[in-house]
Amino acid sequence: MECFHSEAAWLEFLRNQSAFPVGFRAATGAISFAPAERPSDDPYTMNLALVTAEPPLSVFAGVFTRNQLPGAPVILARERMRGDALAGILINNKISNVCAPHGIQDAERLTGALAQRIGGRSRNYLSVSTGIIGWSLPVDQMEDRLPAMVEQLGSADALDVAHAIMTTDSYPKLRTARCGDARVLGIAKGAGMIEPDLATMLVFFFTDALVQRAQLQQILASAVESSFNRISVDGDQSTSDMVLALSSAVQPVDTAQFALCLQQLAQQLAHDIVRNGEGTCHVIKATVRGLHDERSAATLAKGVINSPLVKTAVYGNDPNVGRIVAALGDSAGSNGIELDPGQLRIQIGTETVFADGGFQLDKEKENRLCSYLRDSALEPALRGYPQHDRTVDIDISCGSGRGETTVLGSDLSHEYVSENADYRT
Amino acid sequence: MECFHSEAAWLEFLRNQSAFPVGFRAATGAISFAPAERPSDDPYTMNLALVTAEPPLSVFAGVFTRNQLPGAPVILARERMRGDALAGILINNKISNVCAPHGIQDAERLTGALAQRIGGRSRNYLSVSTGIIGWSLPVDQMEDRLPAMVEQLGSADALDVAHAIMTTDSYPKLRTARCGDARVLGIAKGAGMIEPDLATMLVFFFTDALVQRAQLQQILASAVESSFNRISVDGDQSTSDMVLALSSAVQPVDTAQFALCLQQLAQQLAHDIVRNGEGTCHVIKATVRGLHDERSAATLAKGVINSPLVKTAVYGNDPNVGRIVAALGDSAGSNGIELDPGQLRIQIGTETVFADGGFQLDKEKENRLCSYLRDSALEPALRGYPQHDRTVDIDISCGSGRGETTVLGSDLSHEYVSENADYRT
Numbered sequence: 001m002e003c004f005h006s007e008a009a010w011l012e013f014l015r016n017q018s019a020f021p022v023g024f025r026a027a028t029g030a031i032s033f034a035p036a037e038r039p040s041d042d043p044y045t046m047n048l049a050l051v052t053a054e055p056p057l058s059v060f061a062g063v064f065t066r067n068q069l070p071g072a073p074v075i076l077a078r079e080r081m082r083g084d085a086l087a088g089i090l091i092n093n094k095i096s097n098v099c100a101p102h103g104i105q106d107a108e109r110l111t112g113a114l115a116q117r118i119g120g121r122s123r124n125y126l127s128v129s130t131g132i133i134g135w136s137l138p139v140d141q142m143e144d145r146l147p148a149m150v151e152q153l154g155s156a157d158a159l160d161v162a163h164a165i166m167t168t169d170s171y172p173k174l175r176t177a178r179c180g181d182a183r184v185l186g187i188a189k190g191a192g193m194i195e196p197d198l199a200t201m202l203v204f205f206f207t208d209a210l211v212q213r214a215q216l217q218q219i220l221a222s223a224v225e226s227s228f229n230r231i232s233v234d235g236d237q238s239t240s241d242m243v244l245a246l247s248s249a250v251q252p253v254d255t256a257q258f259a260l261c262l263q264q265l266a267q268q269l270a271h272d273i274v275r276n277g278e279g280t281c282h283v284i285k286a287t288v289r290g291l292h293d294e295r296s297a298a299t300l301a302k303g304v305i306n307s308p309l310v311k312t313a314v315y316g317n318d319p320n321v322g323r324i325v326a327a328l329g330d331s332a333g334s335n336g337i338e339l340d341p342g343q344l345r346i347q348i349g350t351e352t353v354f355a356d357g358g359f360q361l362d363k364e365k366e367n368r369l370c371s372y373l374r375d376s377a378l379e380p381a382l383r384g385y386p387q388h389d390r391t392v393d394i395d396i397s398c399g400s401g402r403g404e405t406t407v408l409g410s411d412l413s414h415e416y417v418s419e420n421a422d423y424r425t
Numbered sequence: 426m427e428c429f430h431s432e433a434a435w436l437e438f439l440r441n442q443s444a445f446p447v448g449f450r451a452a453t454g455a456i457s458f459a460p461a462e463r464p465s466d467d468p469y470t471m472n473l474a475l476v477t478a479e480p481p482l483s484v485f486a487g488v489f490t491r492n493q494l495p496g497a498p499v500i501l502a503r504e505r506m507r508g509d510a511l512a513g514i515l516i517n518n519k520i521s522n523v524c525a526p527h528g529i530q531d532a533e534r535l536t537g538a539l540a541q542r543i544g545g546r547s548r549n550y551l552s553v554s555t556g557i558i559g560w561s562l563p564v565d566q567m568e569d570r571l572p573a574m575v576e577q578l579g580s581a582d583a584l585d586v587a588h589a590i591m592t593t594d595s596y597p598k599l600r601t602a603r604c605g606d607a608r609v610l611g612i613a614k615g616a617g618m619i620e621p622d623l624a625t626m627l628v629f630f631f632t633d634a635l636v637q638r639a640q641l642q643q644i645l646a647s648a649v650e651s652s653f654n655r656i657s658v659d660g661d662q663s664t665s666d667m668v669l670a671l672s673s674a675v676q677p678v679d680t681a682q683f684a685l686c687l688q689q690l691a692q693q694l695a696h697d698i699v700r701n702g703e704g705t706c707h708v709i710k711a712t713v714r715g716l717h718d719e720r721s722a723a724t725l726a727k728g729v730i731n732s733p734l735v736k737t738a739v740y741g742n743d744p745n746v747g748r749i750v751a752a753l754g755d756s757a758g759s760n761g762i763e764l765d766p767g768q769l770r771i772q773i774g775t776e777t778v779f780a781d782g783g784f785q786l787d788k789e790k791e792n793r794l795c796s797y798l799r800d801s802a803l804e805p806a807l808r809g810y811p812q813h814d815r816t817v818d819i820d821i822s823c824g825s826g827r828g829e830t831t832v833l834g835s836d837l838s839h840e841y842v843s844e845n846a847d848y849r850t
Contacts, residue, residue: 038791066759067751099779100783132745308733312842316846318846320557322521322558325524326663330493332494333490334491338493357524359524361559362462412733412842413842416737416842417842421738421741421838
C-alpha cells in the first residue's frame with residue numbers, strides 16, 4: 001500500500017481508479033427517518049446505493065454468512081442467485097433488516113419497485129442491508145427515493161458507492177486490479193468484531209472478465225477462504241455477511257490469472273477492513289506453522305488473535321508474551337490439538353520469546369518489544385485515511401508439520417468499548 | 426447472599442465462619458522481590474500461604490485445566506495427586522511458574538524444603554502459583570521465608586488464606602456450609618477472562634467429611650461441571666486453573682447430601698468470581714433451553730455471553746437485543762446447531778424481545794429494558810465487598826428439547842481494558 005499524508009491525497013488516489021468496469025452503472029441517495037423502535041425521536045440518515053447491469057448479468061457468484069439466524073437480504077440473495085439473471089442491487093446502511101417483522105416482504109417490495117422502474121422481474125434484483133439488527137426498514141421512504149435514483153444511474157462511481165455503504169468505517173475501502181484487458185474492482189465495508197453492531201461485512205466485486213459462472217463461484221469461494229475467513233472476527237459470522245462477485249463477462253482472460261487477481265484484491269480488502277476497524281489501534285498478524293493441517297493452524301491463530309488478554313496487552317504496548325502462550329495452550333486444549341512445549345518457538349517481530357521449552361526473556365528484550373509495539377500503533381486521531389501498513393507480527397512454530405496459516409486481527413481498545421457501549425444512542 | 430453496607434461488615438461476616446475444619450492448619454507470609462525479567466527495578470510483594478494437614482490426608486481430589494501448555498504447579502499436582510498422601514500446599518501469587526526455565530525444579534525445591542521442615546516426603550506437598558506467565562519464581566527468597574511460616578502454622582484462618590491468594594480480586598472469596606456434623610469450606614480466586622493476566626482460577630475446598638477418595642473425585646468433578654465450567658471465561662482454560670478438595674475424613678456424612686453441599690458452594694464461589702471479576706460492571710446470566718442436549722445449550726449460552734458486542738452493550742446499559750440474536754445465530758452456525766427462528770423466544774428480565782419469528786420491540790419496552798440494565802449495574806467505586814446479587818437475565822428458548830443450562834458472565838468495560846492494557850507496568 002502506498003503511504004498517504006492527507007485524506008485528500010488518499011481520496012484522489014481512490015477516485016482515479018473508481019470507474020466501474022464496462023456494463024455497470026450506479027447512483028446514490030439518502031433519506032432521513034425516525035426508527036419506530038428507537039426511544040428517541042431524533043432522525044437517522046440512511047444512505048442508499050443502487051448498482052445496475054445492462055444487459056442483466058448471467059455470470060455472478062456469492063458467499064454468505066453461516067449464521068443460523070440470517071437476515072432477509074441473505075435469505076433472499078441465496079435464493080435469487082440460483083436464478084439465471086441479475087439486473088441490480090440496492091444497498092442501504094443503518095438498518096440490517098434481520099428478523100424484523102415482515103423483513104422478507106419489505107425486501108421484496110423494494111426489488112419489485114426496481115423491476116417496475118428498470119425492467120425485468122423482481123427476482124432479478126437484490127436488496128442488501130447493513131445496520132442495526134431487529135429494527136424495520138423505512139420501506140415507504142426508501143421506495144419513494146428510488147425513481148430519482150434510477151434517473152440518475154451513471155452519476156456515481158465505485159468510490160461513491162463505497163462511501164455510501166460505510167457505517168462506522170472512517171474511510172471507504174476500494175481496491176482495483178487489471179487482469180490482461182479486463183478490470184476487477186472491489187469495495188467493502190467492515191465486519192463483525194471489527195464492525196460490530198452493524199454486524200455486517202459487505203464486499204462487492206465488479207468485473208468485465210469473461211469467466212464461466214461456475215468458475216467464478218469456485219474462484220470467489222477460494223478467495224474468501226484465504227482472506228475474509230482469515231481476519232479476526234472473533235469467529236464471528238454476522239447475520240448479514242455477504243461477498244458477491246458480478247461480471248459483465250465481455251473481456252477474455254486467463255482464468256488462473258484472474259483467480260490470483262481476485263484473491264489478492266480480497267486479501268487487500270480484508271486487511272483494509274481490519275486496519276479501519278472500530279477502535280483498531282494495532283493490526284495483529286498471527287502466523288501459526290508446523291501443525292498437521294491448515295485448519296488446526298487457523299484454529300490456534302484465531303485463538304491467539306481473539307484472546308481479549310492478548311488484544312488488550314497489544315493495545316497497551318505491553319509485550320505480555322505469557323498471554324500468547326496461555327491463549328495458544330487454551331485453544332489447543334479446547335480443540336483437541338496436541339502441543340509439545342519442547343517444539344514450540346514464538347517470535348514477535350524479530351525477537352524470539354519462547355524456545356527450547358521455555359520463555360527467553362530479559363529486560364532489554366522486553367524494552368525492544370515495547371518499542372516495536374509502539375512503532376506499530378495507529379493514531380486514532382488520524383482516521384480519515386490509512387496512516388501506514390505496519391502490523392504486529394506474532395510467529396508461532398509448533399513442530400514440523402506442513403499446516404500453516406496467517407490470520408489478521410485487531411487489538412482491544414478503549415475506543416472499541418466506547419463505540420460499542422452506546423452505539424445506538 | 427446477604428446484603429452488606431460496608432467492607433467491615435462483610436469481612437466480619439466472613440471471619441465468623443473462617444476457622445478451618447478439623448485437621449488443617451495454616452500460616453501466611455510475604456516477600457519483596459524484583460523480577461529478573463521486568464524492565465523496571467521496582468519491587469513486587471508476593472504473598473505466600475501454607476496450609477498443612479496433620480496427619481497427612483488420604484482423601485483428596487483435583488480437577489485441572491485442559492490447557493495444553495500447563496504450568497509447573499499443574500504438572501506436579503497431577504502427578505502427585507496420584508500418590509497416597511498429601512501433607513500440605515504452598516500457594517503464592519504474583520508469578521504463575523508457567524513455562525519458566527527450571528519451573529518444575531523450582532516447585533520441587535519448595536516442596537522439598539517443606540518436607541524437610543514439616544516431615545514426610547517432597548512428593549506429599551504441592552506448590553501452587555498464580556500470577557504472570559513466563560517469569561521465574563524468586564525461589565531463594567521464598568525458601569528463606571518458609572521456616573518462619575512453618576513455626577507460625579495455626580496462626581492463619583481460611584479468610585487469611587483467601588486474602589493471601591488474591592491478585593486483582595478486590596475482596597476475598599470464602600463460602601462455608603454444614604453437612605450434618607461435618608463442615609465444608611471453600612476459598613477461591615478469580616479466573617480467565619475475569620481474572621486475566623493472572624490467568625488462574627484457584628479454588629480449594631477443605632472439609633472433615635468422611636467420604637471415600639474415589640467418591641470425592643467424582644463429586645468434585647460433577648460440582649465443577651455445573652459451576653466453574655459454567656462461568657464465562659471466554660472458553661478460557663488458563664495454564665494454571667485448578668480446583669482441589671481436601672478432607673481430613675473424620676465426620677461421617679450422608680454422601681448425597683455432601684455432594685449437594687459441595688455443588689452449592691462451588692456455584693456460589695463461581696458466582697463470586699464473576700461478580701468480583703476485573704472490570705465487571707454487570708453480571709450476565711444467560712439461560713438457553715429447548716435444545717437436544719445440555720452441551721449444545723452450553724455452547725450457545727457461552728456464545729452469547731462471550732460476545733464482545735453483547736458485553737459492551739450491557740456495559741453501556743443499552744438493550745441492543747439484535748446483538749444477542751447475532752451471537753446466538755453465529756454460535757449455532759459455527760457449531761452445527763440448527764435453530765428455527767419460528768421457535769425462538771428471547772426474554773430479558775421479564776420482557777419478551779423475540780417471539781413468533783421476529784423481534785417484538787417498541788419505544789416503551791426499550792426504555793424499560795434500559796432501566797432494568799441500569800438497576801443491575803455494580804458501582805465500580807464500591808469494590809471492597811459485594812454490593813448486591815442482581816444479574817442481567819437473558820433467557821433463550823429454542824424449541825422443545827430437554828437440553829438446557831445457565832452460564833454466568835460479565836460485561837466488557839473500560840475498567841477491564843484499563844486493567845489489562847498495562848497490567849504488568
